[in-house]
Amino acid sequence: MEVFLQQLVNGVSLGSIYALVALGYTMVYGIIKLINFAHCDIYMIGAYIGYYCMTYFGLSFFPSLLVAMTGCMVLGVLIEKIAYKPLRNAARISLLITAIGMSLFLEYGTMFLVSAKVRTYPAMTGFMAKTFHIGNVLVTMQQIVILATTIALMIALQYIVKYTRAGKAMRAVSLDKDAAQLMGIDVNTTISITFAIGSALAGAAGVLVGVYYNTINPLMGVTPGLKAFVAAVFGGIGLIPGAMVGGYFIGIVEVLVSGYGNSMYRDAVVFAILILILILKPAGLLGKNVGEKV
Amino acid sequence: MLELRDLNVHYDMIHAIKGISLTVEKGEIVTLIGANGAGKTTTLRTIAGLKKPTSGSVWLNGQDITETTPRQRVQMGAAMVPEGRHVFSEMTVQENLELGAYLRRDKEGIAQDMEMVCGYFPILKSRRKQTAGTLSGGEQQMLAMARALMSRPEILFLDEPSMGLSPLLVSEIFAIIKTINNAGTTILLVEQNAGMALSVANRAYVMETGSIVLSGTGAELMESDEIRKAYLGGS
Ligand SMILES: Nc1ncnc2c1ncn2[C@@H]1O[C@H](COP(=O)(O)OP(=O)(O)O)[C@@H](O)[C@H]1O
Ligand SMILES: [Mg+2]
Numbered sequence: 396m397e398v399f400l401q402q403l404v405n406g407v408s409l410g411s412i413y414a415l416v417a418l419g420y421t422m423v424y425g426i427i428k429l430i431n432f433a434h435c436d437i438y439m440i441g442a443y444i445g446y447y448c449m450t451y452f453g454l455s456f457f458p459s460l461l462v463a464m465t466g467c468m469v470l471g472v473l474i475e476k477i478a479y480k481p482l483r484n485a486a487r488i489s490l491l492i493t494a495i496g497m498s499l500f501l502e503y504g505t506m507f508l509v510s511a512k513v514r515t516y517p518a519m520t521g522f523m524a525k526t527f528h529i530g531n532v533l534v535t536m537q538q539i540v541i542l543a544t545t546i547a548l549m550i551a552l553q554y555i556v557k558y559t560r561a562g563k564a565m566r567a568v569s570l571d572k573d574a575a576q577l578m579g580i581d582v583n584t585t586i587s588i589t590f591a592i593g594s595a596l597a598g599a600a601g602v603l604v605g606v607y608y609n610t611i612n613p614l615m616g617v618t619p620g621l622k623a624f625v626a627a628v629f630g631g632i633g634l635i636p637g638a639m640v641g642g643y644f645i646g647i648v649e650v651l652v653s654g655y656g657n658s659m660y661r662d663a664v665v666f667a668i669l670i671l672i673l674i675l676k677p678a679g680l681l682g683k684n685v686g687e688k689v
Numbered sequence: 690m691l692e693l694r695d696l697n698v699h700y701d702m703i704h705a706i707k708g709i710s711l712t713v714e715k716g717e718i719v720t721l722i723g724a725n726g727a728g729k730t731t732t733l734r735t736i737a738g739l740k741k742p743t744s745g746s747v748w749l750n751g752q753d754i755t756e757t758t759p760r761q762r763v764q765m766g767a768a769m770v771p772e773g774r775h776v777f778s779e780m781t782v783q784e785n786l787e788l789g790a791y792l793r794r795d796k797e798g799i800a801q802d803m804e805m806v807c808g809y810f811p812i813l814k815s816r817r818k819q820t821a822g823t824l825s826g827g828e829q830q831m832l833a834m835a836r837a838l839m840s841r842p843e844i845l846f847l848d849e850p851s852m853g854l855s856p857l858l859v860s861e862i863f864a865i866i867k868t869i870n871n872a873g874t875t876i877l878l879v880e881q882n883a884g885m886a887l888s889v890a891n892r893a894y895v896m897e898t899g900s901i902v903l904s905g906t907g908a909e910l911m912e913s914d915e916i917r918k919a920y921l922g923g924s
Contacts, residue, residue: 560791567777567788573739574775579763579792579840 410646416623419593435620441601471594631679723896778822789839
């Protein structure tokens with residue numbers, strides 16, 4: 396039981412990171428029907444921004460988190476404006492290929508700038524280094540900070556999407572672009588806002604992962620990005636609550652499989668789940684099984 | 690108030706609108722009738738700014754708005770109820786109405802208009818918290834009209850409001866169109882249901898395969914043999 400609880404605690408931390416990344420995939424898909432392959436690299440760049448904030452500028456965790464979120468926000472908006480917007484009316488496949496190209500550009504561009512060398516986040520000290528024992532279950536302050544940050548960001552996101560003008564515009568554009576335009580909503584601005592929010596969340600995830608797993612490298616986004624994408628599909632692509640549920644589910648399953656079974660099977664299990672959900676409930680756990688809306 | 694000058698619209702190779710011109714004066718109900726595929730929806734989408742014309746111009750209140758965005762046209766007092774309603778299905782009736790007032794900042798005015806549209810369509814009031822996708826077709830049509838009115842438009846474009854509705858509901862919708870017009874909103878009404886449309890319209894244009902082939906007052910066209918044969922099912 397204690398082992399299980401310990402795995403659960405670890406799984407929740409990993410799940411938080413998947414969930415934050417999955418939100419960006421799902422929001423962008425919801426609004427422009429694009430699987431933004433470059434999203435996982437925005438997460439990687441967030442990790443690097445956090446790393447440089449902490450090492451070169453000596454900032455502590457929270458300021459670094461904010462800088463990384465802001466930097467990724469700007470990066471995400473620029474990527475959309477420069478690479479995706481000109482293809483708004485092009486075939487979906489062109490957009491998808493552009494996204495793959497953008498992903499490679501960010502990965503190898505980062506390698507060019509900072510080299511492929513693995514970097515190590517500075518060890519957390521003071522408050523961030525605290526640990527707690529609840530029975531025999533070890534909970535670190537980092538895990539608590541990861542969960543608390545993720546929950547705070549999710550609440551903020553839900554608030555924005557549900558109650559603000561920008562959030563209503565985002566929902567309107569993802570439901571029906573023409574009708575949204577007829578309301579006077581500026582579709583381009585709304586798409587930019589969506590990229591900004593999704594990218595900021597990925598940036599936050601990047602810093603959290605750096606703090607939690609310590610090492611970062613230019614290709615660190617690839618596998619977690621894929622899993623976060625699986626999480627988004629699992630929950631129902633385009634659905635914000637789906638990405639949250641999916642992220643935690645995938646994170647917990649992955650840790651449990653490595654803990655009880657064999658960590659070699661962990662990725663296989665994640666993708667087996669993806670295949671199962673695509674067969675049993677193609678629209679995802681929280682999705683309604685209706686075909687593409689016409 | 691609204692004028693189209695020699696408008697041409699293409700979908701790639703398809704020449705959907707072939708040099709049409711029409712005018713709508715302030716306070717009028719003007720109807721554009723024609724068979725399926727004649728180009729009515731394309732005309733309205735071009736007027737609303739959702740589709741760019743290949744040539745010709747659209748004028749609103751003496752200004753050339755051909756190059757403006759849909760948003761600017763809403764700001765200038767134009768609103769459209771699109772064909773097939775296009776309500777935001779996963780959002781509540783209330784949220785749909787709020788989005789209709791998206792560009793407005795006057796909270797009190799918005800609240801007043803909310804009351805006003807719920808006066809036109811009392812059913813919406815009792816459905817406020819329901820998502821729009823759960824409404825019946827007629828209710829969705831009412832919501833789409835109410836949503837458009839929430840921008841307080843000077844001119845309202847309606848694309849086939851009677852589509853798929855029972856005769857009883859159609860009469861109800863048309864009565865409300867009259868009421869909205871009497872309250873001061875100019876109306877451009879696109880319809881396949883020519884009889885109904887002509888009965889409420891001051892003037893009418895008839896479209897066939899992208900061109901306007903006839904125009905006149907509602908009463909004149911109602912008397913016209915061609916119209917009776919082609920659109921009213923009479924002989
Ligand atoms: N999105 C589109 N792409 C290509 N052709 C279209 C599109 N929409 C309409 N058309 C064509 O334009 C013509 C006019 O259509 P439309 O404006 O919808 O007519 P109506 O509203 O009178 O039924 C038709 O020939 C139709 O096939
Ligand atoms: Mg039509």
